[in-house]
Amino acid sequence: MSASxxxxxxxxxxxxxxPQENYLTAGYGWRSWLLTTDHKRIALLYLISITxxxxxxxxxxTIVRLELVTPPxxxxxxxxxxxxxTMHGVIMVWFFLVPSIPTVxxxxxxxxxxGARDLAFPKLNLASWYLFIAGGAVTLWALVSGGVDxxxxxxxxxxxxxxxxxxxxxxxxxxxSGFSSILTGLNFVVTTHRMRAPGLTWFRLPLFVWSLYAxxxxxxxATPVLAMTLLLVAVERLxxxxxxxxxxxxxxxxxxxxFWFYSHPAVYIMILPGMGVVSEIITxxxxxxxxxxxxxxxxxxxxxxxxxxxxxxHMFVAGQSVYAALVFSLLSYLVAIPSxxxxxxxxxTLYRGSISLDSPMLYTxxxxxxxxIGGLTGLFLAALGMDVxxxxxxxxxxxxxxxxxxxxxxxxxxxxxxWWPKMSGRLYPDGWARxxxxxxxxxxxxxxTSRATSPRADASRRRRAKWCKAT
Amino acid sequence: xxxDFTLFPDQASTTAERVDGLLALLLLVTVSFATVxxxxxxxFAVRYRRRSVTEWTPRIMGSLxxxxxxxxxxxxxxxxxxxxxxxxxxxxxxxPAGAEExxxxxxxxxxxxxxxxxxREINELHIPVGKPVKLTLTxxxxxxxxxxxxxxxxxxxxxxxxxxxxxxxxxxxIYPLFCSQYCGTGHADMTGWVVVMEPADFQRWLGEAxxxxxxxxxxxxxxxxxxxxxxxxDAHARGPVLERxxxxxxxLTDGRTVMADESYLRQSILDPDAQVVAGxxxxxxxxxxxxxxxxxxxxxxxxxxxxxxxxxxxVDTARPPTARRExxxxxxxxxxxxxxxxxxxxxxxxxxxx
Numbered sequence: 001m002s003a004s005x006x007x008x009x010x011x012x013x014x015x016x017x018x019p020q021e022n023y024l025t026a027g028y029g030w031r032s033w034l035l036t037t038d039h040k041r042i043a044l045l046y047l048i049s050i051t052x053x054x055x056x057x058x059x060x061x062t063i064v065r066l067e068l069v070t071p072p073x074x075x076x077x078x079x080x081x082x083x084x085x086t087m088h089g090v091i092m093v094w095f096f097l098v099p100s101i102p103t104v105x106x107x108x109x110x111x112x113x114x115g116a117r118d119l120a121f122p123k124l125n126l127a128s129w130y131l132f133i134a135g136g137a138v139t140l141w142a143l144v145s146g147g148v149d150x151x152x153x154x155x156x157x158x159x160x161x162x163x164x165x166x167x168x169x170x171x172x173x174x175x176x177s178g179f180s181s182i183l184t185g186l187n188f189v190v191t192t193h194r195m196r197a198p199g200l201t202w203f204r205l206p207l208f209v210w211s212l213y214a215x216x217x218x219x220x221x222a223t224p225v226l227a228m229t230l231l232l233v234a235v236e237r238l239x240x241x242x243x244x245x246x247x248x249x250x251x252x253x254x255x256x257x258x259f260w261f262y263s264h265p266a267v268y269i270m271i272l273p274g275m276g277v278v279s280e281i282i283t284x285x286x287x288x289x290x291x292x293x294x295x296x297x298x299x300x301x302x303x304x305x306x307x308x309x310x311x312x313x314h315m316f317v318a319g320q321s322v323y324a325a326l327v328f329s330l331l332s333y334l335v336a337i338p339s340x341x342x343x344x345x346x347x348x349t350l351y352r353g354s355i356s357l358d359s360p361m362l363y364t365x366x367x368x369x370x371x372x373i374g375g376l377t378g379l380f381l382a383a384l385g386m387d388v389x390x391x392x393x394x395x396x397x398x399x400x401x402x403x404x405x406x407x408x409x410x411x412x413x414x415x416x417x418x419w420w421p422k423m424s425g426r427l428y429p430d431g432w433a434r435x436x437x438x439x440x441x442x443x444x445x446x447x448x449t450s451r452a453t454s455p456r457a458d459a460s461r462r463r464r465a466k467w468c469k470a471t
Numbered sequence: 472x473x474x475d476f477t478l479f480p481d482q483a484s485t486t487a488e489r490v491d492g493l494l495a496l497l498l499l500v501t502v503s504f505a506t507v508x509x510x511x512x513x514x515f516a517v518r519y520r521r522r523s524v525t526e527w528t529p530r531i532m533g534s535l536x537x538x539x540x541x542x543x544x545x546x547x548x549x550x551x552x553x554x555x556x557x558x559x560x561x562x563x564x565x566x567p568a569g570a571e572e573x574x575x576x577x578x579x580x581x582x583x584x585x586x587x588x589x590x591r592e593i594n595e596l597h598i599p600v601g602k603p604v605k606l607t608l609t610x611x612x613x614x615x616x617x618x619x620x621x622x623x624x625x626x627x628x629x630x631x632x633x634x635x636x637x638x639x640x641x642x643x644x645i646y647p648l649f650c651s652q653y654c655g656t657g658h659a660d661m662t663g664w665v666v667v668m669e670p671a672d673f674q675r676w677l678g679e680a681x682x683x684x685x686x687x688x689x690x691x692x693x694x695x696x697x698x699x700x701x702x703x704x705d706a707h708a709r710g711p712v713l714e715r716x717x718x719x720x721x722x723l724t725d726g727r728t729v730m731a732d733e734s735y736l737r738q739s740i741l742d743p744d745a746q747v748v749a750g751x752x753x754x755x756x757x758x759x760x761x762x763x764x765x766x767x768x769x770x771x772x773x774x775x776x777x778x779x780x781x782x783x784x785x786v787d788t789a790r791p792p793t794a795r796r797e798x799x800x801x802x803x804x805x806x807x808x809x810x811x812x813x814x815x816x817x818x819x820x821x822x823x824x825x
Contacts, residue, residue, distance in 0.1 A: 079656050151653050157630065158613040162579070162655055246631030252614060253629070286519070287526065292533035317616065318627045319634055322564055326557055333549040337542060344541040345533070347508060350515035354526040357516065365512060372508050376501035383552050385559025386493050389623040392616055392651035 024425070037122035043108035044423070045129050050096050050104065053136065057091035060084045082149040083165065089152025090143070094174050095136050097408055098266065101273035102219070103132075103184060105415045106212050108423060110188060113206045115197025120190040121183075128183040135177025142169030153263070156244035156255040160236040168237055171230040178227045181269075185219030188212055203297070207290060210297040211276025214304035218265045218272075222308070226262035229255065256318055260311035268307040271371075271403055272300055274411030275342055278364050281418050282346050285361035286353030292345040299338035306335040316387045325384055332382035339375050343368060359433035363414035366441030370406025374399060410440065480620035483646055483667065484638045489559045490623040496555060500548055563624065566637035570605035573598070574685075574768040577608065577615035577628045577650065580657030585768055589688060590680035594663030596648065597680075598640060599673035605637040607733060611764050616652035619665050627652055631741075633734045640667040689773025692766055694783055696758065704782040710755060711748045714782055717775040722749045736771050 023040040026032065033041060064084050067075045076084065107125065111118050119125050142148065148170045150159040159167050192213045196205075205213075232243050233255070242248025244255040283290050290296060312320055312328030346368055355361070377399040380386050390396065417437075421427050482491060573596065574585040584592040598604045608617055610630040617636065618625040621644075626636040650661035668676060693699060701710035711721075717736070720728050724747045729735055738745055740762065743755035762770070 078659065082653075082656060082658075149656070155614060155653070158654060162613050246629070287521075287528045289530060289532065291531060292538055295533070295538050316560075317625050318614075319629055319632070322561070325560065329556060329560075330553055333546075333553050336549060337546055340545045341538070341542055343508060345538075347511050347515070348531075348533075348537070350512065350519065352529055352531065353515070353519045354521045354528050355516050355519050356521040365516065368512055369509060372505055376505055379501055379549070379552060380494075380497050383493060383497060383556030383559075385490055385556045385563060386497060387556075388560065388563050388625050389490050389620070391625055392618070 022425070035126075037118070037126050039107050039111050039118050039122065039125060040423070042125050042129055043104050043106075046099060046103040046107060046132070049129070049133060049136065050099055053091050053095040056140070057088050057096055060088035060091065064088060079149065080147075082151075083143075083147035086148050086151050087143045090139065090148075090170060090174070092404075093152055093266070093270075094177055095132075095139070097270040097404055098181060098219075099132060099184075100270075100408065100412050101277060101415055102188070102212060102215055102269075103128075105208075105277065105419060106184075106188060106273065109419060110191060110209065110212055111195070113209050114191065114195055115200060116191060116195035119187045120195055121187050124183050125187055128180045128187070131180035131183065132177050135173045135175070135180060137173075138176060139170055139173025142166040142173060153259060154230070154233060154255075155259075156233065156236075156250075156252045157246065160233055160243075161245045161247065168234045171234050175227050175230050178223045178230075181219045181223045185216040185223070188216035189220060192216075203294065205297075207279035207293065207296055207300075208273075208276035211272045211279070211300045214300040215269050215272045218269050218304050218307065222262045222265040222269070225258060226266075229258040229262065232258075253315070253319060256315055257311065260314045261308075264311040264314065265304075265307045267400075267403070268303055270408050272303060274367065274371075274408045275300065275339075277411045277415040277418070278346060278367050279342075281360045281364045281414055282349050284418070285358060285364070286350050286355045288349050288351075288353040290345065291348040291351070292341075295341055296345050299341045302338040303335060306331060306338075310335050313382055313387070316384060317391050329382055329384050332378075336375065336378060336382065339371075343372055343375070357434070358417075359428075359430060359437045360414045360418035362434055362437035362441070363410050363417065366437065367407055367410040367414065369441060370402055370410060374402030374406055377402060413437070413440065481642075481644065481646060482621070483642050483644060484619075484622035484624065484640050486559075486563055486638055487621065487623040488641075489562055493552075493555055493559050497552065500552065504545075563636075566605040566635060567603050570603035570637055571599070572605050572607065574772070575606055575608045575617065575628075576611060576764045576768070577617070577661075578611035579613065579655050580650070580661040582617075582648065582650075582661070582663050583765065585685055585765060586677070586680075587685050587772060588677050588681050589684045590677060592680075594648075595666060596663065597666045597668060597673065597676050599670045600640050600643050600667050601670070603637055603639045605635060607768070608634050608636070609764055609768075613654050614652050615650045615654050615661065618649045618651035619646055620649070621646035622665070625651060633737060640665075643667045643669055643672075685769050685772045686776045687773075689769040689771070690783060692762075692770045693773060696762065696770075699783055701755070702782070704780070709752070711751060712782070713774055714777045714779050716777070721746075723747060724749050724751075724753075733771055733775075736774055737767055740767065740770070 023038055026038070026041075027036075033045065036042065036045075063076060064081065067073065067081055067084075073081065107119070143166070146166045148163070148165045148167055150163050150165070150167060154167070154171070192205075192209060235241055236243045236245060236248070236250065240248065242250040244250040244252050246252060279290055279296055310328055310332045312324055313332045316325050316329075357365075377395070380390060381396060381399060417428065417433055479491075482488060572587055575596070576583045576585075582594050582596070584596050586592075586597075590597075606617070606626075608626065608628045609632060610628045612630060614630070615628040616625060617628055619638070622638040622640070624636055624638050626634050628634060644667050646665045646667065648663040648665050650658060654661065698710075698713075701708055702713045704712055704714060716731050719731055721731050721735070722728050726749075727746075729746060735746065739755075741759045742757060744753050744757075747753045
């Protein structure tokens with residue numbers, strides 16, 4: 001993938017394209033890219049940036065996996081290992097998964113789907129990208145110049161009192177990029193409300209727009225809580241004022257409440273756009289209208305809404321009240337229902353269709369399979385008595401990665417293939433693309449975290465890496 | 472070391488049996504759902520594959536009946552799982568009365584165990600088979616998590632707070648114990664073993680490892696910290712009487728009533744102003760930073776056993792600790808001296824056994 005992206009960044013117009021002007025031929029100088037307010041060009045800026053971030057996060061994960069081939073620490077020392085998995089988490093969550101589909105595909109197609117010329121605030125859109133780059137630069141600098149070893153969750157009091165690594169600089173980087181998320185969310189919400197073409201009523205909107213709208217609401221409402229939380233961590237570290245550290249009179253569980261109040265909705269930021277992509281692609285390649293349109297649209301909104309009320313399921317063994325745990329468990333089952341509704345409707349859409357297994361469709365069917373596994377493993381975690389045993393184990397890591405890699409990355413790849421001709425004016429080599437799509441759906445390769453020491457997983461990752469390079 | 476890989480950990484506690492029952496239900500439900508979805512998608516993809524580019528497809532908008540069915544049916548199943556999960560959870564979090572009590576302190580990166588008989592262990596926990604054991608845990612630094620896979624038990628161990636968990640082992644053996652909350656560089660090595668013994672063997676072990684009971688040690692600490700200067704058995708003393716205090720309700724100056732449990736006693740030692748007993752002045756100095764977690768546990772263990780007449784007589788003539796501010800400045804001034812307890816009370820060496 002990265003090879004194709006760089007190629008796009010350098011060689012401008014498709015040679016075979018007709019001489020008419022398009023967004024790629026509108027200007028060639030660096031200023032025409034870095035000062036552009038064109039939503040399509042900004043989408044490409046994001047595409048290049050997050051692809052680079054995806055590669056860095058992937059390198060960190062690869063070293064972590066290689067270290068885990070043998071039990072003793074041989075490739076890296078424990079301190080380095082801890083920094084590597086933190087780097088993997090921080091980069092993948094905030095600099096790949098959260099921005100991925102909204103900033104690339106959302107920026108590119110949302111105005112077109114609404115019949116608008118651009119987003120509501122084109123300059124703000126460019127500002128979002130610069131904030132993302134600034135936040136990314138600060139974070140990368142902090143990760144390279146010493147790193148941070150708290151894990152992406154920054155649990156206190158370890159992060160405020162015990163860790164001697166670059167906690168504050170990384171928090172500042174995430175803080176800055178958070179404003180990129182907030183502004184993107186704001187832009188999308190306003191655009192969807194105000195810039196729909198005449199006659200394009202809410203229930204005629206493409207389902208991808210619905211999912212972006214739901215995502216944007218979460219971006220807008222949840223991200224400020226993360227900003228606030230990280231600010232408080234920085235304040236406690238820098239001034240010693242007791243907020244989370246019990247030795248200073250603070251409460252470590254307060255941090256967990258605040259953090260998960262952002263981070264649980266954030267996992268829906270990371271999966272809802274993927275669900276929107278699936279709703280688009282599955283209809284296209286089965287030549288059917290979507291089954292149960294209104295139910296899928298409402299399911300997106302329900303997920304966004306209830307997603308705010310389930311954060312306590314990250315704290316079943318953390319020492320919160322038993323009765324709070326009961327409520328959070330029940331609400332977690334409630335939020336599972338809309339996801340199930342979506343899966344059933346996607347499956348029903350295939351019924352009596354005319355199904356063509358092109359690469360975007362293969363990724364999409366892979367999404368349904370892997371996301372279903374990810375979603376069903378969530379039932380184990382939401383069950384209080386079961387969670388006590390599997391909490392903080394590889395089971396949770398696997399559940400999360402089935403959703404994030406098996407779900408979101410598959411959907412991102414599907415979307416990239418689906419809209420690639422629209423974005424670049426060319427078609428990728430379809431045979432290779434299908435081959436990559438099929439092997440990516442192998443749980444061993446796309447979710448190898450669940451197989452702690454499986455040599456097959458490593459072999460298949462190498463295989464995938466080779467194929468990715470080949471395309 | 473268990474070099475052999477097993478899909479499931481040993482099932483070695485009464486909790487484990489219940490959790491595994493729930494696991495069976497969850498596996499049944501999720502595997503069925505996943506299979507149905509996978510088979511449908513696969514079948515449709517083959518049955519309705521595109522045969523010609525001009526193929527026609529019907530326009531099917533949806534069906535309210537079907538939507539309701541696949542909303543309500545999973546919701547019903549989810550409710551059953553929720554209730555079953557909640558039932559098992561209540562079993563896990565509520566220790567039965569009369570359980571054997573053991574105290575544990577987590578720190579970067581080891582587990583320190585104190586038995587009521589005064590036996591101390593590091594990274595090992597000896598318990599008898601067939602008897603409920605209640606653990607009271609706290610941390611000296613960051614958050615740790617006590618996890619014994621064979622018992623299906625886990626609880627986050629927080630600093631400045633007591634948490635509880637319990638289990639009843641069902642078969643003798645040696646089971647791994649982990650810290651499951653990432654706690655720093657040595658987190659992966661913060662492991663240990665739970666040794667489940669036959670009751671007779673356990674009694675023998677207790678006898679061999681005993682160094683005088685925990686409560687006795689607590690009594691010494693009560694004298695060492697001069698608690699009895701104010702907390703004498705005299706009803707007119709400056710502090711409340713401590714005899715038979717544990718487990719009884721206490722009325723505070725602000726009118727609230729709290730239960731005098733371990734957490735209350737702990738807080739009253741470290742932060743006496745937080746919950747002052749009605750009828751008393753807020754004059755007790757804080758012992759924060761002067762008394763460590765293991766001493767606190769010993770002290771509280773003594774308080775728990777104190778019956779009428781158990782308050783020791785004052786044996787020294789030194790001035791009792793005075794008002795808060797004065798003490799605070801003193802302890803800032805000579806912090807290193809006040810932090811290190813005298814030799815006979817020094818806990819077992821904290822050096823890594825290796």
